Amino acid sequence: MFRLSGVTRTYRQKGRIVRALAGVDVEIATGDFVAIQGPTGGGKSTFLQLLGALDRPSTGAVLFDGADIAKASGAELGRLRAKQIGFVFQGFNLIPTLTAHENVDMALEPLGLAKGERSARVLEALAHVGLEDRADHRPGELSGGQQQRVAIARAIVKRPRVLLADEPTGNLDESMRDEILALLERLNAEGLTLVVVTHDSAVAKRARRRLRLDKGTVRDLAR
Numbered sequence: 001m002f003r004l005s006g007v008t009r010t011y012r013q014k015g016r017i018v019r020a021l022a023g024v025d026v027e028i029a030t031g032d033f034v035a036i037q038g039p040t041g042g043g044k045s046t047f048l049q050l051l052g053a054l055d056r057p058s059t060g061a062v063l064f065d066g067a068d069i070a071k072a073s074g075a076e077l078g079r080l081r082a083k084q085i086g087f088v089f090q091g092f093n094l095i096p097t098l099t100a101h102e103n104v105d106m107a108l109e110p111l112g113l114a115k116g117e118r119s120a121r122v123l124e125a126l127a128h129v130g131l132e133d134r135a136d137h138r139p140g141e142l143s144g145g146q147q148q149r150v151a152i153a154r155a156i157v158k159r160p161r162v163l164l165a166d167e168p169t170g171n172l173d174e175s176m177r178d179e180i181l182a183l184l185e186r187l188n189a190e191g192l193t194l195v196v197v198t199h200d201s202a203v204a205k206r207a208r209r210r211l212r213l214d215k216g217t218v219r220d221l222a223r
């Protein structure tokens, strides 16, 4: 699904050049469940943003199904994100004034679906994460684990091919973490490719493949 070759990403920070990625070559197969580990500042979020077409590399190629994200137009990247790639963050990133239903529905905005189809898909996604009875609740009325499940529903409602998650359990206690982990495993078993940045060894243990990103370079960790 992904093939990265010679990927670097440098940032300019107060006149200084920061090499967030210093030459990454890696492939990620369709259907895989990959955990990305490594120290803070190692380049994990930068790597995930490149996979998610949220950013472009400074040099090198990021192929998604053979097409180079580095060379795609802004509109093409937008279409890719709208249809193929789901993103989940540590802080859930839900809109506090909207209900769970409305938060999930937002992801369908760019797809131009008919209203009925749109509503059916939102309810199906909420049911998929076990929150069909919480559709009218706002984030403040839900537990952390439930909020993250809404965020996952928002990511999967567009039926993406890959789900990218940056520390999805970082703000959750152990029981809520297990709830999210079980959900991620179920989605992967259903065929969704998962790439999960995590500091949590319980999450990394369940992945099929573990990568370590340190000082902007990547290596495979033995299982």
Ligand code: ADP
Pocket: 011, 012, 013, 018, 019, 020, 038, 039, 040, 041, 042, 043, 044, 045, 046, 047
């Ligand atoms: P991680 O997620 O592993 O903690 P990041 O990918 O966030 O690492 O960051 C890698 C390096 O790049 C760090 O040194 C960080 O300070 C730097 N960096 C990340 N994003 C930016 C940015 N937008 N501007 C400048 N420097 C950045």
Ligand code: MG
Pocket: 044, 045, 046
């Ligand atoms: Mg990070």
